[in-house]
Each structure stands twice: as C-alpha cells, then as structure tokens.
Amino acid sequence: MLDLLSNNEYSVKKNVHSYRQGDLFIAHDVNSGSLHILDEDTYEVLKAVEELQEASKQVNEEGIRQLLWQSGNQLTVEELSEIVGELGELRQQGTLFSREADQVLPTYPEKPIVKAICLHVAHDCNLRCKYCFAETGAFGGSRSMMDLETGKKGIDFVLDLSGHRNHCEVDFFGGEPLLNFGLIRSLVEYGRKAAADRDKTIKFTLTTNGILLNDKIQEYLEQEDISVVLSLDGRPEVHDRMRPFSDGRGSYAKVTPLIKQFAAKRPESSPYALGTYYYVRGTYTHFNPDFDQDVLHMADLGINQISVEPVVASPEAPYAFQEGDLEKICEAYDRLGEEYLSRRGQDKEFNFFHFNVALDQGPCMIKRLSGCGAGHEYVAISPEGDLYPCHQFVGQEDYKLGSLYAENPNQLKEEIVKSFRSAHIYKKPLCRECWARFACSGGCHAANVSFTKSLTDVYTLGCELQKKRLEVALYLKIKEIQHNHNPLSLV
Numbered sequence: 001m002l003d004l005l006s007n008n009e010y011s012v013k014k015n016v017h018s019y020r021q022g023d024l025f026i027a028h029d030v031n032s033g034s035l036h037i038l039d040e041d042t043y044e045v046l047k048a049v050e051e052l053q054e055a056s057k058q059v060n061e062e063g064i065r066q067l068l069w070q071s072g073n074q075l076t077v078e079e080l081s082e083i084v085g086e087l088g089e090l091r092q093q094g095t096l097f098s099r100e101a102d103q104v105l106p107t108y109p110e111k112p113i114v115k116a117i118c119l120h121v122a123h124d125c126n127l128r129c130k131y132c133f134a135e136t137g138a139f140g141g142s143r144s145m146m147d148l149e150t151g152k153k154g155i156d157f158v159l160d161l162s163g164h165r166n167h168c169e170v171d172f173f174g175g176e177p178l179l180n181f182g183l184i185r186s187l188v189e190y191g192r193k194a195a196a197d198r199d200k201t202i203k204f205t206l207t208t209n210g211i212l213l214n215d216k217i218q219e220y221l222e223q224e225d226i227s228v229v230l231s232l233d234g235r236p237e238v239h240d241r242m243r244p245f246s247d248g249r250g251s252y253a254k255v256t257p258l259i260k261q262f263a264a265k266r267p268e269s270s271p272y273a274l275g276t277y278y279y280v281r282g283t284y285t286h287f288n289p290d291f292d293q294d295v296l297h298m299a300d301l302g303i304n305q306i307s308v309e310p311v312v313a314s315p316e317a318p319y320a321f322q323e324g325d326l327e328k329i330c331e332a333y334d335r336l337g338e339e340y341l342s343r344r345g346q347d348k349e350f351n352f353f354h355f356n357v358a359l360d361q362g363p364c365m366i367k368r369l370s371g372c373g374a375g376h377e378y379v380a381i382s383p384e385g386d387l388y389p390c391h392q393f394v395g396q397e398d399y400k401l402g403s404l405y406a407e408n409p410n411q412l413k414e415e416i417v418k419s420f421r422s423a424h425i426y427k428k429p430l431c432r433e434c435w436a437r438f439a440c441s442g443g444c445h446a447a448n449v450s451f452t453k454s455l456t457d458v459y460t461l462g463c464e465l466q467k468k469r470l471e472v473a474l475y476l477k478i479k480e481i482q483h484n485h486n487p488l489s490l491v
Helices: 040-054 061-070 077-093 148-161 177-197 215-223 236-242 252-263 292-300 325-342 365-370 414-421 445-452 460-483
Strands: 016-021 024-029 035-038 116-120 167-173 201-208 227-231 278-284 305-310 378-381 386-388
Touching (some): 016 040, 024 040, 024 460, 035 040, 035 460, 040 077, 116 148, 148 167, 148 177, 148 201, 148 378, 167 177, 177 201, 177 215, 215 252, 236 278, 292 305, 292 325, 305 460, 325 460
Parallel strands (some): 116 378, 167 201, 201 227, 227 278, 278 305
Antiparallel strands (some): 016 024, 378 386
C-alpha cells in the first residue's frame, strides 16, 4: 500500500475522503464508490497519510507514527503494521486507493438531442419574493404571458429535437405558471397528442408557489398525472420574511393549507422523483442558517418530500450568506441528518432530496462529468419564444441560443452549445482535484457564471455546501445498510 501512496501521482486527498460523521469514522473511495467504516486508529492513519502527502513528505510507517504521536495517538509499531496491512488488502480488492479511470471526456452527437424544456408560460407572479432570480417574475423584462402558438412551437421543438428518445419532459415554469392555467391545459392536451403521433411520451411537471392551487386545479393535476414542485420556506416567520405578496403581507397562511391538502393526495411520492411526484422546495438564507428547523416544521405539517436549497445571491443582498454562516449551515445539516434517522419509520418521517444517494445505480458517466445538460439537452423557452440554456439564464442575451420564430428554430447557437458541453469537471481546475467531483459534476452552471462570470470556474460556497450534504448523505446510506443488516466493509 505505502508504495502507491509514496508515489506523488496518487493523491489520497483527491481519491479517498475520510471523515467523521455522527458516531462513525468513514472512508469513501471516490473512484470505486466504496464506503468503509473505520475505527479511530485507522481513520487517524489515513489522515496522517494525507497530511504527509500534502507536505510533500515521504509516506512510510515511521512518518505516520511520528504524526500520530504528535497528536497524542501512541500506536505501536505492531498495531500500525496491522492497520497498513488491512488497508493494503482493501487496495488489492479494488475498494480502497482505487485509481481513477483513464480520462474519458463526454461525447455528444453533432446535433443536440434536447430531452427536456422549461416553458416559461408566465413572466408575472402573484408574489414578490425578495430572493427571486427572476426579478419577481419578469426576468428583467416586461411582465408577459406565453400565447398558445408559442407554447405549441415549444412542444414541437422538444419533440423534433429529442431524436431517438421516446420520453421527453416539459416543465411549466414562471413567474407563477398557474396565472396562465388555461394555456397549461391546452398545451398538455396538444402535447399528449403530438407526442403520440410521434410514438413518444411527455412527462409534464409544474413548478408553483401554490397560491392558486384550488380544488379544481388540484383535481386537474391529479387526473393528468402532472408532477408538481411547490414552494414553501418553512416556519411562518421565515417564509413570510422572504415570500410576501405585493402589498407586503406574508403568504404563509394562504399557501400552507393548500400545500398540505395537495401533499396528502400523494403520500407515496417517489424520493428519487421518478414517475408522478411532488416535492416541496424551500430556500434558506443568511436569516435562517438553522434551516433544519424549517425542514422539520414542514415534516410536522405532514409534508414528507422536501428540498431546501441555499440562496444564490449577490454579496450585497442583506439575505446573502455572510462570514460565519457556513459553520452554522453545516451544523444544521448534521442535526437534520440525525433527525432524519430518528424519524425513520415514524409518523413524521420525511425524505430530504439532498440526502438521496445511490451507490449502485447512480447517474451515467456523462452526467457524473458534466451535470444537468443545460444548453444542449435542456433548454428554457421565454414567453416570446426565445431559447436559453436553462431557466436561470433567461433574459441574458449573451446566452441566448435562438428563437422558436427564427427561420430555423431547431438550430441552436453552436458556440453556446459547445461552451456548455465543454464545461465538464476536467475543464474546471478546482473540480479535477476534488473528492466530490463525480457526485457534484462541477456544480450549477448558472451559479458559477453568476459568481465567477465563467462556466469553468466554480462558486466555492456552493462547493462547500455540496460536499457537506454528500458527507451526511453517505453517512445516512451506511446507517440504512446497517439497519437492513447488509454487509459493509469494517476496517
């Protein structure tokens, strides 16, 4: 084992992430995906190896023992040799210190295969959320509604460009899409028929603040098997501070009963968002780094499919994260993970989107390297029919891909498509050396551009939060395996 680790070509920090979470010492072998439970001595040996490598010092048993003794761990020569031997056995098995596969860059067909679109059916909103990246619904332009002709062209666009794919996705987005509910009904009817004529199917999703989610609309969404993402930030005072009506009144009292009513209709919603589903999505800010309390508040309301995301905001915004927030946020993820465990199998259990991790059937290699597919597999369409890489780029002329009303609406701007296709982890210096690279896939393109003005530089706070979420998620996966009495490596 030590012969490999003495070789500067192999980085433990990059390829083996060892950390403490809850009552466990954990090692995650990045390239094989293996998880190992460690005893404390073995954990400290791995951290010593990492420290020696970082200091460009020789990795041998004597150097490891010196570091251990400096930290108060008086491991004997025999005990250290035994640990090194056990780690060497795991290396031979290919589950620890595994090498990264030869760099294989993602490949794509010359003409983009678009599998999903985000239809902005409304650039207006009945709320005035303070952190809204859409500038309270108008995306920096005038308030407007998509018309039927543009919506149909959008459906035809994804069906035409989906190529050999039999399944397409359409997300109704805004602003608040239910302000244009009549159009949504017409487009679902049109889309189902147009897809069937091409031997394809469309999965429809709706993202809504819930204000207009009356009985009639709820019944329609159920009848049409439309997946729904609803917005709620948590506790009343947290929600109302950031999600008021235009007159300043809080929206919690209006929207919460409607969301509870809708959530009760889908008690078996998939935690992995497969098929027809719902989940409630919130945003946490500088004002509520204890967002775990907001998640638990929603769970106590009977909402069991939850995702709460960190705000992405300019540093000048009063709700933007400040120095000292990261530690509080990480502590909140720790607390949330333990509460997630304690509620398992109980009446108020919940699924938290960012704690879902599949060790044996994760995303394909292209997704691991390049992420969401924005700009070539996923396209957002404005009410005017303009095409953008995703909903967060709408209105940014530098990233306009084309128009449904162009002479050739299916021809996307080649240089923009190429820039997104090439924004994979191997083009991002920080990602190349990061242990979470295959889980994170380089982060959110829009957040990276917002903070760095570049697709190949990364939003570092987002990186830290992603890594923390992954640490807790892997810990919970181990707990799940232990709960189910499945074997797991114990060193």
